[in-house]
Structures are given as C-alpha cells and as structure tokens.
Amino acid sequence: MEVQTWTFLIVGFTFTIYIGIAIWTRASSTNDFYVAGGDVNPLLNGMATAADWMSAASFLSMAGLISFMGYDGGVYLMGWTGGYVLLALLLAPYLRKFGKFTVPDFIGDRYYSNVARTVAVICALLVSFTYVAGQMRGVGVVFARFLEVPINVGVYIGMGLVFFYAVLGGMKGITYTQVAQYCVLIFAFMVPAIFISIQLTGNVIPQLGFGGQLADGTYLLDKLDGLNRELGFNEYTSGSKNMIDVFAITFALMAGTAGLPHVIVRFFTVPKVSDARVSAGYALIFIAILYTTAPAISAFARTNLINTVSNAPYSTVPEWFINWEKTGLIKFNDKNADGIIQYVANPSQNELLIDNDIIVLANPEIAQLPNWVIALVAAGGLAAALSTAAGLLLVISTSVAHDLIKKQIKPNISEKMELRWARLSAAGAVIVAGYFGVNPPGFVAATVALAFGLAASSFFPAIVLGIFDKRMNKEGAIAGMISGITIMTFYMIYFKLGWITETIPSASEWWLGISPEGFGTVAMLLNIVVAFVVSRMTSSPPAHIQKMTEEIRYPSNPNAKLI
C-alpha cells in the first residue's frame, strides 16, 4: 500500500480512539475539569505526564538537533530529564499535600497576596501560549507532508480535535487521551529506531547499538567521529560550545522543566502524597525510553545520511531526497557546478542544507523501511503535538477561570458557572492557539527558550523557597520573581531578538559567555538572592501561613504532636 493510504488508516484509527475516550470521560464538576477528580492512578498519571511533557519538539526535532550538535545535544537530554529529579524531590509531593488546583493557587495562598497570584497567572499564560503555538504548527506540518493538505487545514483539523476533548473532558478527558497518545507516540518512535539499529549494528536495542560495531567492525561512534573530521566538522563525541554555557543551559532547562505549570499540575491529579512521588518516577521512566533512544537515532541517522549523500552525484540521489527537497526542508545548491553533493563544514563550500526536523520524519525513508512505519511516525508526531497542546490549553483555561475569575474578579460565582467559564476559556484558548499556528510569530523559536527561562527564573525559586524557607514572605517572593523575569526578558530581547541594538549582538558579547538559552540559570540565582535579602529585611509571614508551610511538609497530620 501507498504511504498516504497507510497514513490515513493509522492516523484515522488513532483519532477515533482519542474521540472515543473523550466521550467516555466527560467532566461533570470543576474538580473533574481541573484535576480529573484527583483520583488518577499514579502509573497512568506517569504516562499522561510523559505525553504531556514530550511535545512535537521532543518527538520530531530533538533527535535531528542532536544529530547536528553531537555531544552538545546532551544539554537537552540531561536538561529535560534531570528536571524530573528536582520535581520529584523538591516540588511534587509538597504541592500535592497543599492540594489545590493550580500553581498560581499555591503562589497566591503561600504568599497571601493577590499581586503574587497575578504575577504567577501572567507567567503561566505567557509560558503556555508560547509553547502551544509551536505545537499547533507541528500538527500542521505533519499533516502537510503526509496527507498533502495545506498546513493551515492541518492546523484546523488539530484545533477541532483538541477542542473536542479539552473543552468537553477538561483534565479528566485529557488525562486518558494522553495515556493513549503516549502509547502511540512511543511505539511510533521505537519501531524505526529498532529497525535501524538492527540494520546498522545488528543490535535489537538502540541504546546498545549506539555503542555497537558496524558491519566492518569499527564502532559506530568512531566511524562518525571520523566522518565528521573528514568533512571538517567537530568530532561527534566532542562539542563546540564552551563548558560554562553547556552547564548553564542544562541547569536552566532542568529548573525550567520543574517549574512548567502544565507539568506541575499533573501531580494534583493523584490521590496521595506518596502517589505524587512515585508518579514522578513512572513519568521519568516513560520519558527516558524516548530520551535514551533519541541520541541513538541521531547517530544512526547522521551516519546513514553522510554515507548516502556525501560526494554522491545529484543525478543518483534516492527518491526521499527529491520528496523532501520539494518541501524546502532539504536544499541543494551546486556551487561548483560539478553535479556532486559536497556536504562540508565550511559554509562557502557546503552545498547541502538539511532541516533538523526531517531526521526523524525522513529516517524511515532513508533507511528504506516499509511504508507502514513511515505512516506510524506521522501518527506519533501528531500524538506528541496534540497531547502537549491539550495540557497547555488546560493550564490556560484554569488560569483564567479559576485564578482570575473565581479567585479575584467574581468570588461568588457558583460551581456550575465556574465550570462554564472554564469551558469557555478553553474554547477561547484553542482559537488563539490556532491563530498562532496559522500565523506563527517570527520569534517562536526564541520564545520557547524564553518559556524555560521564565519558568526557571520565576516559578521554580518561588515554589521551592515557599516550601523550604518558612521565613520567606510575600515581599521577598514578589521582588524575587519580578527581578528574575525582568532580567531574563531583558537578556532575551537584547541578545536573542536584537530589539535594542540594530543587529543581534554576537556571541562574544554574552555575559560570562552564557547564551540566552542558558541565562535562566543566572536569572534564577538572582531571584533567590533578591528574595532572600528582601524577606530578611521585612516582617515574617503571618502565623497561619507559617503553620500552612509546616503542614505541607508532612504527608498526613495524624495527631497533635505536630508543631
């Protein structure tokens, strides 16, 4: 069968499942809508968290990115998994004990201030909107390539589907569709990886094939180092970024991951504190399956790619090359007009440009795998993008309906009205996200880095200090959050967007050699220092807040020996 027929079949089948689950799990109360009734099994919550977390970027772009970055790609691998250790040890169990619906809930209550709550709402909205626009775009791109519809039509189809189960089912609907989406995306990611690992190294497990030997007896990574050297690139196993920047980026991504509201909120959905702890562990196992396979795919794909196209006559390139050239994701410019593809590090001689995203999408074609595998990858990419989009939309609708309307503007509305507001804001958020998917702002790539920087420089320190420092008061927390966000935004505008100077300043001007992606680490440290100093110069938090801080430290308070 043709790739397109397979794609219709597999994508159609998975979409039917998602819709079926959505109808089966409708939300009937705000408790259902915000936290899925608070009784999700920790194993299923782990799966849902993994799908929620792994976006179109993890599924489609990351392996490709690492393929071109080599060792430096480790910043994403460590950064986006190590954050779960922080989440499990420093945040999840305590926030579960606190037991409300959202992150702004915690910030607002712990710091007894609606100013703090509003700052948190603004950060949550900013982070979630920047993120969701990218997901909708991802849905559009996958549709465009595999079903040959215009990108915009793909975005509308994705919007319709997310609208259906997020607005109808709220957190409850999203949780169970995410479980299904995790299964689809991990299967779709692993099948080609296993096939290619067997082809190249004879090892069924990609994580082992990564360190395995090729048919001629050389180790894959040695071969790749050699190929990179010949073409003038850095060795694959050694990077080109400076060490302090690698350190800062990794730390910013970790703290950012632990501070992202759509991930944190998942830990409000399990019944007990001990469930929140183990659920973070399950989530990381499910994430680690993809994250340890991705760098193997990167190495396999780069080896295959160089072997296929480097110094090959253009007239003999395989069909996939021509197909992807049509989409503009591969560009060949025969600078010296010899009809042969020169793929080298030196930009003045290099004739081939390859987009990061096609490493995963074209991998099955490059390795000549059967058509159904190619279709499966399309379904997996859609699952990854849709599950993340739904989680983010829920954060947006909860922030509006709960943190703004219920907690601040109209505290007296009935539960029924609040649920109606939640549905209405979910619907509004889908439309706004779709708009950004159709008209992507040019600075999306920059703002995704900003999303992590913002989460790292605002939420993460405010929550951790709120749990571990009983003396922390509202003055300290607000001053800390505002200084963290301000310096982060300034650095991003100055060095990444170049809105202040006429051209974007070069990397040599970065403070301490730290890139805008890694600056979240510096902004976070500033937040902590400011919060600490200001809080010690102002009065202690009221007694009932100190008591609350004490109570969230214990899973249950069975008797009076407390405090």
Added chain:
Amino acid sequence: MKSYWKENIRYLLILLSIWFAASFGAGILFVNQLNTIRIGGFKLGFWFAQQGSIYIFVILIFIYVYLMNRLDKKYDVDEK
C-alpha cells in the same frame, strides 16, 4: 517532628549530590577526563552526557520514593 524534616533534608542533600555528580560532574565538568576511558564503543564522558545520567535520574527517584515511604511510616505520617 523536627527530626522527620531533618532526615528528609538529609536524604535530599545526598540524592541531589548524586544527581549533580552524574549530570554536571560526569557529563559536563569532567567530560574530557572521562572520555579517555572507553567502554565498548562509548567514551565514558559522552556516555554519561547522553545516556548514563538519565538512567541515574530514574534510579534516584525510586530510591527517594523508597526512603520517604519508610520515613513516613517511622514517624507515623503515612497516609492511611
């Protein structure tokens, strides 16, 4: 109850030092030294940065879960 919290903090410090050593230590700060050691096709520092640290993260969370469940029981604050 103060000692419950103290023991909790002690666990956190130990586990987070391992977390730091596996990722920032082995994967970044000492990557060049470790790369002189080879295990199969992997240079060790590279392996920590792209594989090993992730496995260690998973193990750390489960050790934490085990330690905390035990601690909750000891101080009778576990959820019935």
